Amino acid sequence: MLDVTKKTSDKIELTRHKMALILVAVAAVLMVLRYAGLLPEALFRLPEAMIPPFAIWLDTIFNFVKDDLGLLKLTRFLTGGLEALLDTTANLLFGKRRWPNLGPIPWTSIAAVAAVLGYYLGGWRLAVLAAGTFVWTALIGQWKIAMETMSVLVIAAPVAFVIGITLGILAWRNPWLDRALKPILSVLQTLPFFTYLLPAVIFFKVGPTAGAVATIIYAIPPMILMTTLGLQKVPEEVVEAGHMSGCSRWQLLCYVYIPSARQEILVGVNQVIMLCLAMVVLTAFIGMPGLGAKLLAMMGSFKLGRSFEIGVTIVLLAVTLDRMSKAWVVKQPAHFEKGTPWWKRHVMLLLAIAAFIFFVIVSQFIEVASTVGRKQNFSQGKELDNLIKGFLNIEVVKSTTYFLRAFVNVQILIPFRNFILSIPTPAVILLVAAFALWLGGRKQAVLAAMFFSLVALSGWWDRSMITLYSVISAVSIAMLIGLPLGIVASRTERWSRRILLVCDTAQTFPSFVYLIPAIMLFGITDIAVIFSILIFAMVPLTRYTIEGLRAVPHEMTEAADMAGATRMQKLWKVQLPLALPTMAVGFNQAIMFAFFMVIIAAFIGTQDLGQELQRTLAGTDLGKNFVLGICVSLMALTFDLTIMKWASDQKRALGLGE
Amino acid sequence: MTQQPVISCKNVWKVFGSKPEAYLKTMPEGHSYDEISADGYIAGVKDVSIEVSRGEMLVIMGLSGSGKSTLVRCFSRLHEITSGTIEIDGQDIMSLSEKELIELRRNKMGMVFQSFGLLPHRTVLENVAFPLEMRGQDKHTRRARALEVIKLVGLEGREEYFPRELSGGQQQRVGIARSLAIEPDIWFLDEPFSALDPLIRREMQDEFLRLQGLLGKTIVFITHDFDEALRLADRIAIMKDGAVEQCDTPDQIVLHPATEYVRKFTEEIDKARVITAKTLAIAETKGTGEAVSADATVKQLAKLLVHDTREVIPVTEDGIIIGGMNRTDGLTLLLEAD
Numbered sequence: 001m002l003d004v005t006k007k008t009s010d011k012i013e014l015t016r017h018k019m020a021l022i023l024v025a026v027a028a029v030l031m032v033l034r035y036a037g038l039l040p041e042a043l044f045r046l047p048e049a050m051i052p053p054f055a056i057w058l059d060t061i062f063n064f065v066k067d068d069l070g071l072l073k074l075t076r077f078l079t080g081g082l083e084a085l086l087d088t089t090a091n092l093l094f095g096k097r098r099w100p101n102l103g104p105i106p107w108t109s110i111a112a113v114a115a116v117l118g119y120y121l122g123g124w125r126l127a128v129l130a131a132g133t134f135v136w137t138a139l140i141g142q143w144k145i146a147m148e149t150m151s152v153l154v155i156a157a158p159v160a161f162v163i164g165i166t167l168g169i170l171a172w173r174n175p176w177l178d179r180a181l182k183p184i185l186s187v188l189q190t191l192p193f194f195t196y197l198l199p200a201v202i203f204f205k206v207g208p209t210a211g212a213v214a215t216i217i218y219a220i221p222p223m224i225l226m227t228t229l230g231l232q233k234v235p236e237e238v239v240e241a242g243h244m245s246g247c248s249r250w251q252l253l254c255y256v257y258i259p260s261a262r263q264e265i266l267v268g269v270n271q272v273i274m275l276c277l278a279m280v281v282l283t284a285f286i287g288m289p290g291l292g293a294k295l296l297a298m299m300g301s302f303k304l305g306r307s308f309e310i311g312v313t314i315v316l317l318a319v320t321l322d323r324m325s326k327a328w329v330v331k332q333p334a335h336f337e338k339g340t341p342w343w344k345r346h347v348m349l350l351l352a353i354a355a356f357i358f359f360v361i362v363s364q365f366i367e368v369a370s371t372v373g374r375k376q377n378f379s380q381g382k383e384l385d386n387l388i389k390g391f392l393n394i395e396v397v398k399s400t401t402y403f404l405r406a407f408v409n410v411q412i413l414i415p416f417r418n419f420i421l422s423i424p425t426p427a428v429i430l431l432v433a434a435f436a437l438w439l440g441g442r443k444q445a446v447l448a449a450m451f452f453s454l455v456a457l458s459g460w461w462d463r464s465m466i467t468l469y470s471v472i473s474a475v476s477i478a479m480l481i482g483l484p485l486g487i488v489a490s491r492t493e494r495w496s497r498r499i500l501l502v503c504d505t506a507q508t509f510p511s512f513v514y515l516i517p518a519i520m521l522f523g524i525t526d527i528a529v530i531f532s533i534l535i536f537a538m539v540p541l542t543r544y545t546i547e548g549l550r551a552v553p554h555e556m557t558e559a560a561d562m563a564g565a566t567r568m569q570k571l572w573k574v575q576l577p578l579a580l581p582t583m584a585v586g587f588n589q590a591i592m593f594a595f596f597m598v599i600i601a602a603f604i605g606t607q608d609l610g611q612e613l614q615r616t617l618a619g620t621d622l623g624k625n626f627v628l629g630i631c632v633s634l635m636a637l638t639f640d641l642t643i644m645k646w647a648s649d650q651k652r653a654l655g656l657g658e
Numbered sequence: 659m660t661q662q663p664v665i666s667c668k669n670v671w672k673v674f675g676s677k678p679e680a681y682l683k684t685m686p687e688g689h690s691y692d693e694i695s696a697d698g699y700i701a702g703v704k705d706v707s708i709e710v711s712r713g714e715m716l717v718i719m720g721l722s723g724s725g726k727s728t729l730v731r732c733f734s735r736l737h738e739i740t741s742g743t744i745e746i747d748g749q750d751i752m753s754l755s756e757k758e759l760i761e762l763r764r765n766k767m768g769m770v771f772q773s774f775g776l777l778p779h780r781t782v783l784e785n786v787a788f789p790l791e792m793r794g795q796d797k798h799t800r801r802a803r804a805l806e807v808i809k810l811v812g813l814e815g816r817e818e819y820f821p822r823e824l825s826g827g828q829q830q831r832v833g834i835a836r837s838l839a840i841e842p843d844i845w846f847l848d849e850p851f852s853a854l855d856p857l858i859r860r861e862m863q864d865e866f867l868r869l870q871g872l873l874g875k876t877i878v879f880i881t882h883d884f885d886e887a888l889r890l891a892d893r894i895a896i897m898k899d900g901a902v903e904q905c906d907t908p909d910q911i912v913l914h915p916a917t918e919y920v921r922k923f924t925e926e927i928d929k930a931r932v933i934t935a936k937t938l939a940i941a942e943t944k945g946t947g948e949a950v951s952a953d954a955t956v957k958q959l960a961k962l963l964v965h966d967t968r969e970v971i972p973v974t975e976d977g978i979i980i981g982g983m984n985r986t987d988g989l990t991l992l993l994e995a996d
Contacts, residue, residue, distance in 0.1 A: 244736070251792055259777065
């Protein structure tokens, strides 16, 4: 019986691949006709007249919801509460003149508390990292802007956490809500951040409030997913033990489920914090003051030294927050012997309070301990500027960057872009559908065709294709570098660990930071755009390659060794096929990252969707903003659906489990 | 033995699938396990009727997937049964409201799990006190009671440890202590020692017998290990494909297997270890000379059987001679073992 089902599935497979080939053939015919000049214009690009005015329709809907349904009143009401919270933290952290008028807290106090917290969570190293970050920030003269950023973060992250965990619990309790949320979440996760920003501005006023709202919404999805995942993973027997102990439903949730899912929930917290930081920096685009705004201004005026310093601050903050929250994930409660006195059980808390008070008192007498003045900081902006310019002027560096700019850009990238733009719209749709059919299946193919047709209908086809071109070229180059790097690194335990650490750290950097080296090296050019996407996308590629190869069971490599395989044979015949599903996940993430980064790269100057999106931020073009955002989202989703389906199919076929 | 059984279940079915109730109603009488599977359903428990009386230890045996865990979860209503009735102390548990069910569990039932089911974020003390906390006892009394049970299972001095800091055997002691904290009448143990290595398992079985000697609870014990079953059981129920094949005392199961499956299952068992003098005693003959105890197994009597010269050896129970055992019967059993 098993044999029969296998045969039929083979047959389905055959026809599926055959159909994909037919689609490619049709696309090829269309292309040939186009180059021969025989294709009617209407089949090359959708005529203007046929494009429905989505933007206007959406605007009408938004206006209806906003004004007639009174959503604006509601959001403005919510704004009040959020604003009060933000004002409080703003006062405490950088002394904005608002209630409770206590601040600003001296930087030494914050650094000391961070050190104690770091020590409590992860020992000396973390203490040094945490204190070091804050000391650096203060001494380099960025304390105020960093605290502007932090004041939003400390509100946005907890709010996102509370909303996320609540929705996560509800989705876990109610399967229908789960089913309804899943597609919304995957769209939200692929939606470019500019699309979060404009509605936030319109509904919540410009400034910290809108920034906080956009940040919160952006950070919620992973919290929901991690909560649901964690609750589902609680062992059946623990739940049954709860039942048998006579738990009511509420008790079961509070005392059994949530504590047992602690790890996943804390991983969610880590992700919330990191996404919040990434987003808070990006809210500079809607005029949120802070590190992001300063970085934007410095890069805009090409002050590379200062940009670099701000970049370091952001990176240090990111790494500190990441390491601390990750240390919290693995931190287990310690047991105290019977009769341990109260102060000993809470020694860390007492220490933190003592350090805080001590430095508050000290700063009453010593000015520098409270705020580092303008003239007192150690910023080396000018000197760094000269240093960087000097480096770029070294003959080797100069000729390399020039070669890359001239050759790669002119000979490869631009022709490739022109080629993509020369393909008739229906041919692109067919090709994408064929790709989805080949890897995923019928359902994926239909969705792919539908999604790309919608992009065509949106009227932003050429810009979408340029976005797609940037993504494809950057990811391709990233693969050329990332895959060999991963393969070589995975050979030894030591190098795997090192490279994974680098990837882990790099992944915590807010995406905005990646623009700095790109602009430094290549200025304002197309290649800088590709370069920034490339380094961002290389991280998951390398990481998952290593993880996939390292996860190949030892028996299999040993079996290959005993069969007399050479290193190359082993790699090609055993390790790579088994690691491929995992690598595909990395590939998928690389594409998602690329779609994310390509929009940010609009800042450098592109001609794609990102550029248009950024333009909408200046006005109130909510409809257009959404149409553009959805275009990006649809293209990203097509890849996401197809590749993830392929990866899970392969995993199942190889018996590697879900 | 005339008193009301503590657990009594009649024609209990537990069917897994999309619409089990509707399916069971329309299912033809006498459908086999495989036929039900072919219809896309799984018969977790298949028409089981069984009674457990007060103070008795019933051991449910079977291979994995035979439905033994499912059955015991039906007893405590961790699973909702598809049809049939289950009565605990004469009360139909399927008719209980959620609140009444929680009350029942809070006061009458304790359960021990195969992989312990401990709460990882709570200390030993907090884990043991958990059921007491759930029923709202104040901190002081629940602490006192928890310490008492922790002492009972021999974990004194480990109260402040977390489960991850304990060995498997110690973790299961915590599980046992927790299930005993509320002083349950009925004690469910779902393969409590399967996850432990053989030496520890033996030790825990002794510990368990000691506790049972002290407490005398009504017990439903699940295992897939026949040796364990023989050591502990008053009665053994053997399950296969969700149905109970035979439920009887250990020596009856070994001597008179009801089905081919049970016979195969017990084939490898050393009968001399199970069968007692009482089983072999024939009431008509009395024999002469010194008597042997009715509870002694043939194995325990091995030396005597080999060296004695009497044809018939008298068997006594509670000081009364209940009959004589043919020495050759005993010897045959002893030799058969190899």
